[in-house]
Amino acid sequence: MAYLGTPSATAEIIKKYNFTFQKRYGQNFLVDTNILEKIIRCADIKKDDCVIEIGPGIGTMTQYLAENAREVTAVEIDKNLIPILKETLLEYDNVSVLNEDILKVDIGRISEEKNGGKPVKIVANLPYYITTPIIMGLFESHVPLSSITVMVQKEVADRMQTGPGTKDYGALSLAVQYYARPEIIMNVPPSCFMPKPGVGSSVIRLTLFSEPPVKTEDEIKMFSIIKAAFNQRRKTLANSLANSSFILDGERKSVKFTRQQVCEALGQMELSHTIRGEALTLKQFAALSDLLSK
Numbered sequence: 001m002a003y004l005g006t007p008s009a010t011a012e013i014i015k016k017y018n019f020t021f022q023k024r025y026g027q028n029f030l031v032d033t034n035i036l037e038k039i040i041r042c043a044d045i046k047k048d049d050c051v052i053e054i055g056p057g058i059g060t061m062t063q064y065l066a067e068n069a070r071e072v073t074a075v076e077i078d079k080n081l082i083p084i085l086k087e088t089l090l091e092y093d094n095v096s097v098l099n100e101d102i103l104k105v106d107i108g109r110i111s112e113e114k115n116g117g118k119p120v121k122i123v124a125n126l127p128y129y130i131t132t133p134i135i136m137g138l139f140e141s142h143v144p145l146s147s148i149t150v151m152v153q154k155e156v157a158d159r160m161q162t163g164p165g166t167k168d169y170g171a172l173s174l175a176v177q178y179y180a181r182p183e184i185i186m187n188v189p190p191s192c193f194m195p196k197p198g199v200g201s202s203v204i205r206l207t208l209f210s211e212p213p214v215k216t217e218d219e220i221k222m223f224s225i226i227k228a229a230f231n232q233r234r235k236t237l238a239n240s241l242a243n244s245s246f247i248l249d250g251e252r253k254s255v256k257f258t259r260q261q262v263c264e265a266l267g268q269m270e271l272s273h274t275i276r277g278e279a280l281t282l283k284q285f286a287a288l289s290d291l292l293s294k
């Protein structure tokens with residue numbers, strides 16, 4: 001089977017199977033071998049790696065993964081792609097294709113069955129419409145992962161990597177940076193896809209930490225505070241938090257803080273009571289969450 005990562009090879013498969021691209025599934029297939037090779041290199045795929053690919057499409061990147069890794073599990077929601085994948089991946093005996101929704105798949109079970117529970121690598125040209133739920137689901141499942149190397153919308157990659165005080169900084173930046181070290185590898189123009197997406201793209205690598213870079217007594221509460229802080233971006237942190245309720249990990253119940261409690265905690269941290277959430281670092285959110293527990 002020839003490589004698929006060119007416009008002509010992809011067009012041939014599409015025509016042969018009379019395949020119709022589904023916009024609702026974010027189907028923009030990669031048709032640039034240089035980009036594909038760079039993704040594989042940057043994901044640092046080795047012969048003993050177990051890889052999970054999200055959305056293999058017609059199998060373009062899956063072929064590269066199969067040649068470089070020990071084992072590949074590719075999860076594809078669109079049943080019309082399954083017969084195509086049977087043909088394009090025919091010569092690889094180390095690939096399993098699951099016709100499922102990645103948001104419903106038990107990744108822990110895959111890692112257990114295919115890799116004895118040892119960390120797996122995630123590689124994907126993601127369906128952009130569900131980037132955040134996919135990334136958050138991977139982190140929050142606490143499945144052993146060593147890295148996540150993914151193509152995402154350029155603005156989303158910027159949001160994952162940025163720090164306090166920028167317009168892109170938000171709950172996604174803080175969540176990503178709590179679990180992993182983000183590095184934007186390259187920007188990819190629409191011309192590298194078929195059909196061309198209406199937005200720019202970037203490949204980002206998230207290398208998972210073995211220990212989070214900050215300590216907090218209650219991770220769930222800290223993220224609940226972070227979400228509330230950015231829900232009403234233009235309000236001060238004290239006003240945003242005083243209008244919200246929070247989940248505590250231990251008790252699984254919702255609590256509220258008064259504006260005065262939040263201002264006192266900010267005072268102890270030597271921060272102004274008019275500060276906005278977008279000015280706080282991850283370390284400061286962890287400290288605020290712990291102070292509000294007392």
Ligand code: SAM
Pocket residue numbers: 025026027028029030031054055056057058059060061075076077078081100101102103124125126127128130
């Ligand atoms: N990997 C291929 C490539 O690079 O050419 C295709 C990438 S395309 C951007 C995204 C793929 O994700 C499509 O094949 C789409 O059908 C699939 N997809 C969309 N939603 C999905 C979901 N919830 N679960 C699994 N796959 C999904």
